[in-house]
Amino acid sequence: MIKQGVNNFSTFHLVLTLLGAFILLFIVAPLLGMIIDTPFKTFIATATDSQVLKSIWLSIWVAMATSLLFAIPAIPLAYVLARYNFPLKNLINGIIDLPVVIPHSVVGIALLGFIAGDGLLGKTFEAFGVKLLGTPFAIALAMAFVSLPFLINSARDGFLQVPERLEQAALVLGASPFQVFFTISLPLAWRNIVTGLVMMFARGMSEFGAVVIIAYHPMVASVMIYDRFTAFGLKYAQPAALLFLSVSLVVFISLRFFSQKR
Amino acid sequence: MLVVDQISKHLPTFSLSEVTFKVSHADYLMLLGPSGSGKSLLLQIISGLVKPDSGWLLFDGNDITYAPAGNRNLGILFQDLALFPHLNVFDNIAFSLKVKKQSGSIVRQTVNELAAQFSISHLLKQNVASLSGGEKQRVALARTLASKPSILLLDEPLSAVDAQLHLDIMGMLRRINRHGTTIIHVTHNYEEAISLASRVGVLNQGQLLQVGDPVEVFQNPRSEFVAKFTGAKNFLRVKGLSATSNGLVYAELPTGKTVAFYADTIFPHGFVCFPEDGVVLSTQVENQSALNVFRGHIIDIFAQRFGYEVVIDCGFKISALITRESLEKLNISAGIEIFAAVKANAVRFIPEI
Numbered sequence: 001m002i003k004q005g006v007n008n009f010s011t012f013h014l015v016l017t018l019l020g021a022f023i024l025l026f027i028v029a030p031l032l033g034m035i036i037d038t039p040f041k042t043f044i045a046t047a048t049d050s051q052v053l054k055s056i057w058l059s060i061w062v063a064m065a066t067s068l069l070f071a072i073p074a075i076p077l078a079y080v081l082a083r084y085n086f087p088l089k090n091l092i093n094g095i096i097d098l099p100v101v102i103p104h105s106v107v108g109i110a111l112l113g114f115i116a117g118d119g120l121l122g123k124t125f126e127a128f129g130v131k132l133l134g135t136p137f138a139i140a141l142a143m144a145f146v147s148l149p150f151l152i153n154s155a156r157d158g159f160l161q162v163p164e165r166l167e168q169a170a171l172v173l174g175a176s177p178f179q180v181f182f183t184i185s186l187p188l189a190w191r192n193i194v195t196g197l198v199m200m201f202a203r204g205m206s207e208f209g210a211v212v213i214i215a216y217h218p219m220v221a222s223v224m225i226y227d228r229f230t231a232f233g234l235k236y237a238q239p240a241a242l243l244f245l246s247v248s249l250v251v252f253i254s255l256r257f258f259s260q261k262r
Numbered sequence: 263m264l265v266v267d268q269i270s271k272h273l274p275t276f277s278l279s280e281v282t283f284k285v286s287h288a289d290y291l292m293l294l295g296p297s298g299s300g301k302s303l304l305l306q307i308i309s310g311l312v313k314p315d316s317g318w319l320l321f322d323g324n325d326i327t328y329a330p331a332g333n334r335n336l337g338i339l340f341q342d343l344a345l346f347p348h349l350n351v352f353d354n355i356a357f358s359l360k361v362k363k364q365s366g367s368i369v370r371q372t373v374n375e376l377a378a379q380f381s382i383s384h385l386l387k388q389n390v391a392s393l394s395g396g397e398k399q400r401v402a403l404a405r406t407l408a409s410k411p412s413i414l415l416l417d418e419p420l421s422a423v424d425a426q427l428h429l430d431i432m433g434m435l436r437r438i439n440r441h442g443t444t445i446i447h448v449t450h451n452y453e454e455a456i457s458l459a460s461r462v463g464v465l466n467q468g469q470l471l472q473v474g475d476p477v478e479v480f481q482n483p484r485s486e487f488v489a490k491f492t493g494a495k496n497f498l499r500v501k502g503l504s505a506t507s508n509g510l511v512y513a514e515l516p517t518g519k520t521v522a523f524y525a526d527t528i529f530p531h532g533f534v535c536f537p538e539d540g541v542v543l544s545t546q547v548e549n550q551s552a553l554n555v556f557r558g559h560i561i562d563i564f565a566q567r568f569g570y571e572v573v574i575d576c577g578f579k580i581s582a583l584i585t586r587e588s589l590e591k592l593n594i595s596a597g598i599e600i601f602a603a604v605k606a607n608a609v610r611f612i613p614e615i
Contacts (some may be wrong), residue, residue: 168311169344173358174332174409183361187348 031245038239046239055224056247058136062220063147063205066140067197070148075193078152079185082159096153099146107145108213115141115214134215142211143204150199158192159185194259202252263287264413264444269307269317278303278468280317285413285446285461290439292455292476293448295465296491301448304465305415308446309338321413332361337411341418343402345390351377351401352386358409376404380434396427403434407443414438416447420454432457432615452492456480456533457615464488477533481579495581496604497535500611503528510553510606517577522553522606529613540608541582543572544601545592552603556580560596563589574602 046052081093099107115122115132125132132138162185170180186193208222216223221244229237264285271278278300285291295301306312308319310331319327326334346354352373353360359369377383380400385393390401399419406414416435420428435458439445449455455462456476463473464487472484480497483489500513500521511525513534521534547555558576565571569585572594580602584592594600 163344165340165342165344166346168306168331169338169340170346170357170361171311171331172309172334172336172338173361173405175357175361176332179361183357184346 034238034242034245038242042239043242047243049240051219052221052224052240052243055219056221056244058139058218059205059221059244060247060251062136062139063143063201066143066147066204067151067201069140070144070200071151071193071197074148074151075155075186078155079159079181081152082156083164097149100149104146104207104209105213108142108210111138111142111145111210111214134217136218139211139215139218139220142214143207146207146210147200147203150203151193151196154196154199155189155193158189158196161192162188191259198252198255198259201255202248205248205251263322264308264446265318265320266304266308267318267320269304269314269319271303271307271312271314273303276300276303276468278307278314281465281468281470283463283470283473285444287412288439288442288444290436290445290447290458290460291473292459292462293446293465293470294450294452294455294462294491295448296450298467299465300468301450301465302417305338305417305446305448308413309336309415310334335409335411336413336415337406337409338415339402339406339417339419341421343398345398345402345405347391349390350386351382351388351390351393354390354401355386355405355408357405362409372408373404376408380404395423396430399423399427399431400434403438407438411443413444413446416445418449419447420449420451429615436615453612456612464491466491480535495538496541497533498578499531500534501531503530503532511611513611515578519556519577521604521609523609523611524607525611527613529615531614533612533614534609535612536604536609538571538581538583540604541580542603543574543582543584543588543592543594544603545594545598547601553606554604554609556602556604558600558602560594560598560600562596563594572600574600576602 081089081096112133113119115125115138117123117126117131117133122132166184166188167180170184171177175183206222207220208226211220212223212226216227219227221240225237225241225244228240266281266283266285268280268282269278270280276298281300281304283291293301293304303312307314310326310329310333313328317327318325321334346357349357355373355376356369359372364372373386374383377386380403382397382400382404385397385401390398393401419435420431423431432454435445435447439458447454447458459476461474462476462479464471464479466487472479472488477497477499479488480492481495483492483495489495498515498521500515502514503511503525504513505511505525505528509524510522511528512520512522513532515521523534542552547557556574556576558574558580560572561575561579562573563570566583569583570589572582572584572589574580574582582602
């Protein structure tokens with residue numbers, strides 16, 4: 001907020017600072033309150049509770065696997081949206097943003113119909129004797145649905161920043177379109193792609209609404225916290241919530257740190 | 263030989279219509295035209311980055327109209343150079359070799375040779391962002407030549423460089439051309455064309471108006487646009503330059519006559535040009551103060567928008583633009599003897615590089 005030295009201080013800057021501080025306090029205060037409310041002993045007991053650890057680990061690995069797996073078709077789609085013009089492109093961009101605006105319980109209901117025994121995907125899998133409901137795969141679908149826009153939008157912005165001229169130069173130098181994509185476009189958009197992956201991972205790991213409808217069990221961390229809250233109340237849910245918050249922050253911060261170091 | 267045959271491309275705001283020309287092996291063809299004339303689009307079509315709507319491209323008898331850009335054995339140097347910012351100088355130059363899966367030793371050898379040729383060996387490990395403008399030009403040229411293209415396409419390579427670098431790069435291009443690489447070079451600068459071209463083509467609004475030997479095109483523009491764009495019609499080849507102490511330079515015209523002018527640098531060959539309205543006509547030789555007085559016969563007189571153009575044969579052709587009043591005063595007509603005077607400081611020298 002300090003611009004060109006202290007002389008510029010004015011009522012305007014005071015108002016800006018106060019409003020900004022209010023927002024920051026609003027975000028930080030409830031989280032801090034949770035830390036203060038949780039006795040250290042209870043926290044340690046929760047951190048060694050195998051059921052809690054299992055569900056946090058499930059959240060992390062499924063969210064990570066979801067991001068990496070869905071990146072394979074999502075990144076090329078982002079490239080297509082950045083590079084080519086075609087009819088209905090705006091519609092497709094709109095469809096990609098759709099998961100952000102749909103209530104997540106609605107997402108859960110829609111997906112459930114899709115993967116249940118009589119749903120399209122569910123039927124297909126059941127023909128091979130595989131049940132989808134209540135599996136990490138079902139959780140992954142719910143996570144992917146709500147978090148894909150973060151990766152696609154970020155990757156598309158990254159590809160848009162790569163001058164097309166560089167790709168043309170590579171083509172004339174004898175590179176195939178695949179080589180151009182892997183040696184020029186992808187490396188130059190890499191920073192945005194990694195940021196998108198981290199955001200997608202974070203969003204997937206924190207998803208509750210869609211996941212709880214599709215898979216109450218096995219419990220991911222957010223469902224486990226909700227389960228403890230409804231069964232035993234606030235005091236019992238708080239330590240688990242605090243642990244999940246700490247783990248999420250550590251993972252999120254380290255991922256951001258490593259992705260920006262590149 | 264590259265044959266460009268009736269190439270057309272229609273874009274919403276612009277069209278290229280039925281462009282036809284040939285480029286022989288080791289030619290240096292300059293395509294001259296104002297911005298928006300279709301020069302860059304034509305290069306993109308030749309390189310395969312843009313597909314034409316109709317027409318053919320033949321290279322040594324093979325139809326390459328729809329061949330992929332990477333299979334045409336062409337190199338292109340873009341005006342903005344398009345160096346890959348995430349690769350260092352070595353990897354930029356090595357790019358075409360690596361995508362063709364050449365062995366490591368061939369890649370190293372080729373890159374090192376090119377780096378030596380362009381005096382950039384000390385820069386190989388550097389990031390391209392840290393290079394100066396001239397170094398970037400050299401790296402881009404080396405990268406383009408690494409794949410040993412038989413035709414080099416240049417998109418205004420000299421428009422963004424300062425005067426010293428200009429000469430440097432022109433010299434490099436000339437050497438590359440002498441080593442047998444055919445060059446197609448687009449520019450809006452007609453002095454560049456004069457300095458380098460073995461043939462020139464003039465493009466305007468998507469049409470190729472004229473192609474041929476530079477002297478022929480500049481002396482005999484076939485349309486008003488070509489005449490205006492190239493400027494002076496009086497355009498003569500000179501050789502055997504000799505400088506005097508006061509900065510005046512004497513050079514020999516094709517007929518053996520001498521022409522005097524001022525020039526900063528002496529080159530063995532080049533061209534002189536002077537404007538048509540800078541030629542003063544007289545029926546007698548006595549009252550001329552100009553250093554260059556050419557004696558000849560009038561071959562033609564015809565009306566122009568402002569006055570008359572008088573064409574004189576002095577062993578070479580000179581065009582003079584005079585007013586109706588002068589024409590009446592001189593009382594001249596085709597066939598009579600005339601003296602054409604040109605001041606030394608109206609003559610511009612353009613070196614041949």
